[in-house]
Amino acid sequence: MTPSPFAVPGIRTTRQRSAVVEALSHADGFRTAQQLHERLRADGVTVGLTTVYRTLQALVDAEQVDMVRADDGEALYRLCAGQHHHHHLVCRGCGRTVEVEGPAVEEWAREVGVRHGYRDIDHVVEIFGTCSTCAGNSGQEGS
């Protein structure tokens, strides 16, 4: 049997893959492949960086993981809670991520696309900011 809660057809269950998925599930927000790799090593799990990259790529292909690009081009990965469409509010400082929804935005995007004669509309929305904890360190505070 396959007791793994993350069984994905076509991807074999291995110690390393499970570890990557677990590290992802522990993460509060988006993480780079390198951060995940570091974290795993810190946890005493020996996994090659290559494997982390390959696993993440496989998971993205399997639509189990979301990938976005940071401003500097680095790939950020995150386990998708649900299959349904949502967006992210990401802290620039600590990377903490909040999933947000915006039905109005979805509709707006679709409407804009249609109005210009586009079809099969898709969109990407990411919100970046500095969370109160991180802002506090720089001298400014939120309420």
Added chain:
Amino acid sequence: MTPSPFAVPGIRTTRQRSAVVEALSHADGFRTAQQLHERLRADGVTVGLTTVYRTLQALVDAEQVDMVRADDGEALYRLCAGQHHHHHLVCRGCGRTVEVEGPAVEEWAREVGVRHGYRDIDHVVEIFGTCSTCAGNSGQEGS
């Protein structure tokens, strides 16, 4: 005198910089630094790739140019028509880009950030779709 239509305070007008801006203005959509560099060389303009990168960066800083990240992490640049914040509707097929505005989205993003205690809110919105011309070729229709 300074006949350049692209005079930006703090950035000196040079043959290379003008060429980069012109190449950008001829482009219909987003271009990578390397594409621009190639195009310039094809036009017989000798400009170093380094200079292209530095110029684009300067223009982004001066908010004359928009930068987004392609799916593979490459930076894509585009001359901004206006100075103010806007988003893009990009065709998957031909890359044709339409600048769109969404005051409601801006506000929504800021509001979401603030509600979660984030500050210095910024956001990225890109809409993708297939324009009517490209859709016609594939014969598919949504809905």
Added chain:
DNA sequence: GTTTGTGCAAATATTTTGCACTTGA
């Protein structure tokens, strides 16, 4: 047992930087 996964090291690719030289204002 066979196929898929793993890990190291090396390869790629993009973007940045050091430094000496040129050029715009």
Added chain:
DNA sequence: TCAAGTGCAAAATATTTGCACAAAC
């Protein structure tokens, strides 16, 4: 003049790939 811009080559970074070995099914 002289600070800012330029270009080459080398560096830095992120990600991918070849290949030999190990593990999963």
